[in-house]
Each structure stands twice: as C-alpha cells, then as structure tokens.
Amino acid sequence: MSDVCVLGAGAWGLALALELNKNGNNVTVWTKLESEAEMLTNQRENTISLPGIKIPESIEITTDIASAVHDKAIIVLAVASKFIRSTSATIRPYIKDKQIIVNVAKGIEEDTLMTMTDIISDELPTADVCVLSGPTHAEEVSRGLPTLCVVGAKSKTTAELVQNAFMNDTFRIYISPDILGIELGGSIKNVIALAAGMLDGVGFGDNSMAALITRGMAEITRLGVAMGAKIETLNGLSGVGDLIVTCQSQHSRNRRAGKLMGQGLTREEAMAEVKQVVEGVYSAKAAKKLATKYGVNMPIVNEVNAVLFENKSMNEAIASLMGRDRKSEITDAEWR
Ligand SMILES: NC(=O)c1ccc[n+]([C@@H]2O[C@H](COP(=O)([O-])OP(=O)(O)OC[C@H]3O[C@@H](n4cnc5c(N)ncnc54)[C@H](O)[C@@H]3O)[C@@H](O)[C@H]2O)c1
Known part of the structure; x- marks a missing residue:
C-alpha cells in the first residue's frame, strides 16, 4: 500500500x-x-x-x-x-x-x-x-x-x-x-479519430472507416519509426489498440467532435458542443510539423489539417486522398 x-x-x-x-x-x-x-x-x-x-x-x-x-x-x-x-x-x-x-x-x-x-x-x-x-x-x-x-x-x-x-x-x-513509441501512438491517433468522426458525420460506411484506420496506422508507424519508436509498440496497445478504440468508440471526444464537423458544424462549434478539450485539434498541427521535420509522408494528417484550419471541405479532402498517385502498399516489394 x-x-x-x-x-x-x-x-x-x-x-x-x-x-x-x-x-x-x-x-x-x-x-x-x-x-x-x-x-x-x-x-x-x-x-x-x-x-x-x-x-x-x-x-x-x-x-x-x-x-x-x-x-x-x-x-x-x-x-x-x-x-x-x-x-x-x-x-x-x-x-x-x-x-x-x-x-x-x-x-x-x-x-x-x-x-x-x-x-x-x-x-x-x-x-x-x-x-x-x-x-x-x-x-x-x-x-x-x-x-x-x-x-x-x-x-x-x-x-x-x-x-x-x-x-x-x-x-x-x-x-x-519504449516511452516515445507509447506517447506517439496515443497522441497522433487523436488526429485520425477526428477524421473517423468526419467520415461518420458525412455518412460514409464501414469500408471507408476500415481504410482510414489502416492507412492512419501506416502514417503513425512511418512517423514513429522515423523518430526511433519500436514497431512492436506502434502495433501494440498504445498504438493500434488505442487507434481502434478512439476511431470506433462512442466515448471518444475527438471522434465526436469530428462527427459534428462532418454534420456541418464549424471547428469551434464542434469543440464547444463536446465540452471537453478536443486534443486532436492541437495534435493535428504538431503531427504535421513532425512529418515535415522527419521527412515522412502523412496525407491523412495533412487533409485533417486542411479541413480544420484551411476551410477545405470534407468532400474535397476525401477527393484529394482518393486521387493521390497510384502506390504499392508495401515499400520494399520484390516482384517476380
Ligand atoms: N477520458 C479518458 O477516457 C482518457 C483515457 C486515457 C487518457 N486520457 C487523457 O487523460 C487526460 C485527461 O483526460 P480527462 O478525460 O480526464 O479530461 P477532462 O477534460 O475530463 O479533465 C481534465 C481535468 O483537467 C483539470 N483542469 C482543468 N483546467 C485546468 C487548469 N487550468 N490547470 C490544471 N488542471 C486543469 C480538471 O481537473 C479537469 O477535470 C487527457 O490528456 C486525455 O487525453 C483520457
């Protein structure tokens, strides 16, 4: 005791x-x-x-x-x-x-x-x-x-x-x-949770949500690895575990705020409605700066920032994400 x-x-x-x-x-x-x-x-x-x-x-x-x-x-x-x-x-x-x-x-x-x-x-x-x-x-x-x-x-x-x-x-x-890995997962997932709420508010479905969580995790992993976090941590409770719960739970204030924005409220109106600090709004800017600092590509984080701070509409943000260059899902792919 x-x-x-x-x-x-x-x-x-x-x-x-x-x-x-x-x-x-x-x-x-x-x-x-x-x-x-x-x-x-x-x-x-x-x-x-x-x-x-x-x-x-x-x-x-x-x-x-x-x-x-x-x-x-x-x-x-x-x-x-x-x-x-x-x-x-x-x-x-x-x-x-x-x-x-x-x-x-x-x-x-x-x-x-x-x-x-x-x-x-x-x-x-x-x-x-x-x-x-x-x-x-x-x-x-x-x-x-x-x-x-x-x-x-x-x-x-x-x-x-x-x-x-x-x-x-x-x-x-x-x-x-791995203190750094634990903290990075817990912080950046709030930005993806805002996007999850936005998808829900706009009326998209389960496929879009699964895609967001998966590609959001890819962004968190890229940044975490570049900063020196352990991949096992990012795949663990504080990484993918927290991302899943925050993107899907009714208790998530970031998801709630995003959903309200998806339904047409402004950022300020949504934050006021949620009545608690919506930390993803602050972490969004920080995540974008970290991506630039470490030379990491974080398209979802960039689009969340554009919606939050540059008046980009959610449909335009989705169009930007869907219209990106064609890619391979894995980076060190060896083709036969
Ligand atoms: N709520 C959850 O389920 C949960 C789970 C895991 C982590 N967290 C994290 O824990 C932290 C706190 O979350 P919460 O849900 O309890 O938040 P909250 O908004 O419910 O409570 C925050 C508390 O901060 C204190 N506070 C308010 N103004 C203050 C000031 N000027 N100076 C000092 N203290 C002040 C108050 O006691 C307030 O109740 C957040 O960073 C959150 O991300 C929350």
Whole structure:
C-alpha cells in the first residue's frame, strides 16, 4: 500500500484514482477547479465528466497542490495535455529527487513538438517520469470492464512499481521501455479519430472507416519509426489498440467532435458542443510539423489539417486522398 496522488479530477484522473484505491493505496485527488472539488466533496461524483460513478470517501479531494504531492510514492498527472506544463511547473518546489511521475495525458506540444513526458522532464529534470497509455476509456475502466494498457518507463524497477500500483483483475498492465513509441501512438491517433468522426458525420460506411484506420496506422508507424519508436509498440496497445478504440468508440471526444464537423458544424462549434478539450485539434498541427521535420509522408494528417484550419471541405479532402498517385502498399516489394 502506497501514498499516491492524482492531479486532475476529470474522467480519466478519477477512473485511475478508483483503480489505485481498489488496490489498497491511499489516494489523494487534486483539482485546480474549486467547482470540481466542491462537486466531488459534496456529491462524491463528477456529474459532468464521469456521471454515475461514485467516488468513495476514502479518496481525499483537495485543491491544495502542495499537500497533495507531498511525500507521495507516485504522482499521476491527469490534467488535459494543454495544462501539463503549467501543472508540472507548479509542483516543482515540492518534488523530491527521483520522484515517480506517471503521465496519462495524450498530446504533443505544438511549438516545441515535445511529448508530454518530455515536457514534464523539462519542467522537473530530477523526476523519474513515465507514461501509462492504451485503449482505456474512463467510462469503461470505472465500471470495471476489462481493460489493458502499457506503462513505459526508463527503468524496469520503476515500470514494475507502477504496474503493481495499478494492476488488478480488471485492469491489466504491461510494461515497456519504449516511452516515445507509447506517447506517439496515443497522441497522433487523436488526429485520425477526428477524421473517423468526419467520415461518420458525412455518412460514409464501414469500408471507408476500415481504410482510414489502416492507412492512419501506416502514417503513425512511418512517423514513429522515423523518430526511433519500436514497431512492436506502434502495433501494440498504445498504438493500434488505442487507434481502434478512439476511431470506433462512442466515448471518444475527438471522434465526436469530428462527427459534428462532418454534420456541418464549424471547428469551434464542434469543440464547444463536446465540452471537453478536443486534443486532436492541437495534435493535428504538431503531427504535421513532425512529418515535415522527419521527412515522412502523412496525407491523412495533412487533409485533417486542411479541413480544420484551411476551410477545405470534407468532400474535397476525401477527393484529394482518393486521387493521390497510384502506390504499392508495401515499400520494399520484390516482384517476380
Ligand atoms: N477520458 C479518458 O477516457 C482518457 C483515457 C486515457 C487518457 N486520457 C487523457 O487523460 C487526460 C485527461 O483526460 P480527462 O478525460 O480526464 O479530461 P477532462 O477534460 O475530463 O479533465 C481534465 C481535468 O483537467 C483539470 N483542469 C482543468 N483546467 C485546468 C487548469 N487550468 N490547470 C490544471 N488542471 C486543469 C480538471 O481537473 C479537469 O477535470 C487527457 O490528456 C486525455 O487525453 C483520457
């Protein structure tokens, strides 16, 4: 049993707090938002982000970040990706050497092209930063539906410690040293999920969806390999696993936002309607920049950017993708 804290009281922070609590850890959940803390303290439920799931009294809720992170075996960073840098900077004065921090946010910082663990390490250079990711919708994890994910860490010792803290009979955790591969899959899939929603909103069918997921995965793999990620990771839970769930699940906010755009809403209207941060919109620009930086061809990512930021219609974007040069599916094909 360890003292652990979760920073961020949205759907995912709470679902993970429940797993840690179920495993016998002492859990503190911090939120910056007074209204969220009040709701959780009084109703023991986040009726906006995770309705219908009760948070036991044994989980402490606080808005005091200094006491929340004080002397904790593990700190889980579960704020939305755009708040990862500011939250990391806020806890800097309270962090001990080699503090284990588990990032669960998904995204790439647009200006720096850093992953979330890069950002945390940048703000907290002495911390032992790892990542937990996979096909893991909070709505299902919090209901005890069997879910698998992967923890990436620099050392096996840290990976196993985090695995032990989270793993139980419904939440199975693998470990891996490939932090970069885990984070890339989790971030770029949000861009493909926006496209998946758009296809659905426009009224395309299952063939188009399967094609998008497959070719989207090809783009993620090309970029990941160019950046040094392991192909097994990209084919694993945090790569293809997360891509499948995000493109197909009713719980995916990126897919929902894309669908609303496919039905005619503007980007801003769709983001407002979804009411949560639509991280794929930010990751889209970052993914395009990474593709340019690493000389990788990412046509779907380019078309998503054109629809999001250049007023290109979805039908024009589809026509551009369908009208590309004729290709071989594999690159090192040997013909008889
Ligand atoms: N929801 C899921 O099922 C799920 C699963 C895996 C990973 N994730 C990732 O986890 C992260 C959090 O997701 P979520 O669904 O809990 O998001 P959310 O939008 O429900 O919650 C984000 C939380 O961030 C916090 N926050 C808001 N403004 C803040 C600020 N200015 N400073 C600091 N904190 C602030 C709040 O506590 C808020 O509840 C995201 O990066 C997401 O991609 C989510």
